[in-house]
Amino acid sequence: MIRTVGLTRHFTRNKQTIEAVRGLDLEIAPGELVAFLGPNGAGKSTTLRMLTTLIAPTAGTAEVAGYDVTRDRAAVRRSIGYVGQGNAAGHQYRGRDELMSQARAHGLSRRDARARTEELLEAFDLTEHADRPVSRLSGGQRRRLDVAIGLVQEPAILFLDEPSTGLDPQNRVNLQEQVRRLNAELGTTIVITTHYLEEADALAGRVIVIDHGRMIADDTAGALKSALGDLVSMELATTEHAQAAAIRADRIPGAQVTVAGTSVEVRAPFGRSAAPALVADLAAAGTPVTGLEVVGPTLDDVFLNLTGRSLRESDHTAEQTDQHEGEAA
């Protein structure tokens, strides 16, 4: 459904070249639900903007729904739905009118366009608000309208660029639920960018981690996390006990052990299954554990492990290239 080969995009800014996306090779099959996860400025949105024909690649190729994004833009645009970072509906317009206009733009007959408009309004709980100016809708209502507009022609692929930014937690969960159902019930291929770890987790699809314009991981959230293993933190009575515990813990397959004073941290695949035997053995050896915590890995741990940085911290420090695509190369 989507295939990119060496997809690259540079921006020139103050005579400096910013490599926003660097040689991305990507393959997404029909019906997949894919989240691009990465800090702001990682190149997620730039990638999405190339896939949706908004900007042309500097190098490399991309095919969406079987059409080349540079040579056959019109066909790509007919095949995709797009929910951008802003609002799809003009703020001076009414929701119903905007749905209608989008349907007509996709070549639906007036009758079909009207039927489709009413159907989408109902499906997204917007019927009551359809005749109010968009500027007077709440953030959640506007976002639902954006998604509805993106779905007008029943696109094979729906792209969503940071759709939950600015939504309250309740609306964010609703949106994720809709995205999942759209994927599950209609088989729509979905590509979503997010810098929220919780969102990538909640969507429970494939996660492509992007950093500095490169893909650094590509798997389901579950697989990415389980590869990292659980974190078992133990407290012991003395530093000698801690040393003894570390030696015992090191026998767990794949374990990485760190000792700090009387604390021992063990990162190990299936750590939660190994922990009970570890605690029992240490008690039998006369070096009992006085405190224990087992934490499953988060996607932030995955990101930290891959880049040495926390995704939450990167959010504040990364260059905001995504927002400033001023001068094209």
Place this chain on the structure above:
Amino acid sequence: MTIEITERRGSAAGAAAVRRTSVHAAPVGIVTDIGNVFVRELMPVLRNPASVLFAMVQPLVFLALFAPLLPETTTGSALQWFVPGIVSMTALMSASFTGANLSEEIISGSFERLLVSPVRRSALLVGKSLREMVPLVLQTLVIVLAVAPFAFDVHVVGIVSGIAVLVPFSVGLGALSLALAVVAKDQAWVFWTVQQTAIFPLLLLAGVLLPVDGAPAWLQTAADLNPLRYIVDAERVLFAGDYPADTIAAGLAGSLVVGVLGLWVGVKAMRGAR
């Protein structure tokens, strides 16, 4: 296309996947494409007709404050001379403002949605520019109705012809304004700065408020290069019910120059939009 009935409701946000209509999306011809954009552009006007008056505030104030100051001349009513200028000024203001709506759409995100939709870039520009005809007609009617009770003779044929002469100018200037908004992107202040800087010289050098006949040579030359000047001259004869072919032809030519140039620049700018 298969038809699926998945009636499921209940979750807080409703059932996203409901699908009953079979959707026959199809490529759209360029004329329909332009028509769709045009119809969309009219929606805010249709839903809120008073919005058309927004661009008229300045011309109506000018009309109210200047008209009483005009001297009565021996050659005819000063109002008769002044009103066609105000009509032209309204067209200038209204069309040059139109990019502001696009600026707003660029900032809010709806323009991006249109760019990703199958609508042709050229249709976006042309459809949006053609919208200028609507405020042009409505605003001229408002002005004529406002001055009709005073020393102003209504020549219907002349007024209709006057509007017709202004159409290419309005559409072309609208296109230029849209081009400016596209180039300014989300920096709306760039749009306003250029728009404000451009319209006043155009206005003053067209002899809308004062005649430029007695002006120094350099000012004359500048005025001679201003297409709006010929348009205003043509509007004056038409609104007076006179039909001298050369004046009208010059006005129409000036208007067409702006129209063609505007659409050409506009389409070029829109093709580069992203």
